Amino acid sequence: MGGRVDFRLLGEIEVRSAGRPLDVGTPQQQVVLAALVVGARKPIALEALVDRVWDHDPPASARPVLYAHLSRIRGLLRQAAAPGGGTTARIERRHAGYVLDVDPELVDLHRFRRLVEQGADRQRDDEARAAALAEALGLWRGEPLAGLSGEWAAQIRASCHRRRLDAVVWWAQAELRLGRPTAVISAVPDLTAEYPLAEPLECVLIQALHAAGRGAEALDRYGVVRRRLAEELGADPGEELRTVYRTVLRGDPPPPGEAGAALRTAGPGPLRSRAAASPPAVAHRWADPVPVGGGASVGAPSGVGARTAARTTAPRPGPTGTPSSPEVPLGHLAADATDTSSSRQRVRTTRRRALLAALVGVTLPAAAGSAHVPRRDESDGPQAASVELARELFAAAEAFDQEGRARDARATVMDAVRLWDELVGLDPDRNGPPLAPAVLRALGRAGVDFSVPRPALLSWLGDPVHTPYPAISQVILLRGWRFTAPVLLDAVVWNYEHTPEVTSPRDAADVRTDVLKAAVLENTRTRHGTQMMEFDQLLRP
Structure with a gap:
């Protein structure tokens, strides 16, 4: 009987065959492998792989280098399947890109997501939810994609941390409803050290202390959190935390998990702390007080919430007080020292x-x-x-x-x-609507105009739910494209949406840059009669 192949992303990247770790190659090769594993059974365009390895600034030799990485990864997968012909994974080349054909259950990140979704399911009883969440948290081995640099890896890490925080809070709420505050008190303090401004986490810890008859410690904890928020953010505790504090003062705690709106919402999607600080470079492994197995974090929610799921972790102020975050990096001000x-x-x-x-x-x-x-x-x-x-x-x-x-x-x-x-x-x-005019002016400075009535365009720019205009406009502005000759936004969007086998995007992350570039080129040829074949020829130097 063949051995099992496991892909591990919640820590240093590992591929294990029958329990034996294999050589996963250079950091660049690991980025390619991680991109395929994160998108298991989904096609990843070649250009997307290039962007994830070189952060939108690839060298001239990017494609040959990428092909070499893919070839070595194929060899790694063959080696992983060798002992006895066990569970296999393979890379396939399809029209839409490269696909890693592997059972998601062999990937710790995907198990993490599945288990946290189970823990967020209010149709399950609290015992089952707590067990699923504990199993999910038990998969955490350290900083996700540890050692990998680049914007894409940073976004994946930030998303994992956000989902981990959600899972911890939901697990603690379930434990409190089950009458087990000691479990929460044993596990949560280590996490509050990693996420010092995550108020939902502090809420469940204060509730647990009070439920365990340690009211004085609960009040002291609130004071510590209040001072920390004032020092680091210049802000007072939020309503949920203040509500918990008042119930402790009265000596009459509410039913577990009923401290406030954020704590009551234990369904899918991220719990939004007012300031969940960026985790340290190396995360502590979750020490779970209940039995654990494998695990996952909340899957990326669909619809509008998807765009915020990976950006709800606020930056920890740096040494000078200026926020720095791998998740939503501040643009660099090119300030002269004088x-x-x-x-x-x-x-x-x-x-x-x-x-x-x-x-x-x-x-x-x-x-x-x-x-x-x-x-x-x-x-x-x-x-x-x-x-x-x-x-x-x-x-x-x-x-x-x-x-x-x-x-x-x-x-x-x-x-x-x-x-x-x-x-x-x-x-x-x-x-959306009040910001649409400012967005339209920014697009105009980038060389983007329109042929439809202005009120219609403003309406579309203000509607990210039903139109692709916000998502496509965000990519244009975030890429810093400035066109030598004006392009029509409505024509570009039309060209994009009518590209075969392409779906209309509602989030910037879903916009295929190669398709967008082709849509811009087509509009330029039609509008200005140019014969340009390279997108970069359209951009100002």
Whole structure:
């Protein structure tokens, strides 16, 4: 009987055959392998593989190098299947790209997702949910894709951490409902050290301390968290945490898991902490107080929530107080060491506040130098303030363009687009329409115009649920494309959607760059009568 082949991504990348680790090659080869394993049984376009290895800046030899990596990975898979002809995995070349044909149950990440989805299923009883979540958390061996660099690997890591945090909170809630606060007290403190600003995690720990008769410790814990939030974010605890605190003070805790809206929502999709700090470089292994087996994290939710699932982890302030996050990186301000202009400082401060406001979900106090950002009462809500901040970012990018500061303009508009994406993911009907005019102006500066009536285009740009316009516009702006001759956005979208075997995207991550480039080229040929065959010929230097 043949041996089992296992693919492990929740830690250093491993391929094990019958329990024996195999050589997975260089970091570049590991990125290719990880991309195929993450997308198991789904085609990955060659260009997507190139982007994931070289971060959208491939060398001239990218394709031959990639083919070499694929050849070596095929050899690795043959070696993995050799002992007795056991479970096999193979790479297939299809029209839409390369596919790793492997049972997802042989991949720890996919088991992680499946088990967390089971733990989030409210149709199951709490015992079954707690067991599934514990098994999922038991799969965590360390930092996902450890040792791999690049934007794609960072996004996968951030998504895994977000899902892990969801799973921990849901597991703790189930344990509390089962009357087992000691299990929560034993396991959760280690996780709060990794996610020091994750308020849902602190909520369940404080509830567990109180349920175990340790009310004084629960109150002290609240004080520690309150001070930490004030020092690192300049913010007070959120309503859920304050509700738990008040119930502890009264000595009359609510039923477990009923502290507030965030804790009551144990269905699929990420629990949004107001500030879940980026995890350290090496994550501690989950020490589960209940029996564990294999596991997964919440699968990426479909629809609108999918665009926010991988961006709900707020950055930990760096040594100078400037947030840094592999998940939503701030664009780099090309600041000269002697440049102390007030406009630069205002934009830098605004960008910090915008990113934190979007990711943390809290309205921060107006910072010095941010005179153009209006103060808002709490009744206006954090999203309304974040919309204003996004507008400020788009306006700052436009000002940089007018001053001829192209690098600063590009960095700022990228931050604005990421915030726009976050906001429409939270509430498309409320946040999409007011930002559409600013998006349209940014597209105009990039050399994108339109042939349909402006009101129609603004409506489409404000509707990420039913149209591909926001997703395609985000890719254009995030890539920093600036066209030498204007292209029609509506014609580009039409060309994209009418490409055979291509689905209409609703999220920037779903936009196929090769198809989008071809759509732009086709519009340029039709509109301007050019014979250009290379996309880069359309771009300004």
